[in-house]
């Protein structure tokens with residue numbers, strides 16, 4: 190106890206070390222958000238200097254998240270979302286996009302960074318159809334069995350499982366077991382929504398993976414076929430797995446003239462048929 194008699198009063202708590210960057214905070218810094226610290230901004234700056242178009246690619250990823258959730262809620266009629274590695278709240282989060290189309294839609298956010306839960310609970314205080322908890326996506330049994338997941342989501346009905354900007358934090362050793370456990374837990378009519386750092390042979394892609402691994406522990410750039418593998422027997426909806434900017438774009442995009450930042454990530458959504 191400290192002098193105020195408050196047990197273990199300490200900010201930041203040991204689980205939050207603000208002297209080292211985290212994925213969620215560095216990504217928030219890339220997007221120009223406010224929930225980041227000097228170490229996160231330094232890493233975002235360093236990575237931006239080394240990877241042309243990195244900031245743009247972070248925004249492309251946010252934009253495809255919005256288009257993907259809009260498609261799932263508005264066209265596919267999905268009303269349950271499990272968003273893994275959801276990140277710090279930013280503009281147009283999953284629940285805002287989904288609930289704009291269907292106010293009854295339920296969203297569970299999971300992130301390994303406890304700061305996400307702190308900020309998430311603040312913005313969700315008056316929204317009983319959306320919950321956030323701190324968890325490791327690499328522990329599917331714990332995530333799927335968590336009381337918040339069970340309270341909000343009905344796995345006998347379709348759920349959209351989101352690994353958006355997240356698959357590349359799963360190492361090749363664990364990714365198959367982890368993603369297939371989530372696929373298996375879903376009912377027919379469910380969807381898997383993935384965006385990931387890709388390796389199509391451009392040096393910046395593996396360079397970004399290396400910078401990420403060295404500073405944030407995990408970071409893997411996968412070939413398109415290795416990303417597709419994680420959809421298992423789910424069927425990719427149109428236009429399949431593509432560079433994020435080309436996935437159902439709102440405006441016309443010239444696929445032969447992509448900017449460097451438009452060639453770092455790919456997106457795909459697939460349906461579980463049976």
Ligand code: SAM
Pocket residue numbers: 212213214216250251254273274275276277299300301302305324325326327352353354355358
């Ligand atoms: N999904 C959001 C988006 O696409 O804009 C955020 C993407 S951000 C690049 C990746 C997020 O995944 C971070 O918030 C990070 O904390 C989280 N993350 C990384 N590894 C994780 C894990 N094993 N379990 C849960 N979350 C994880």
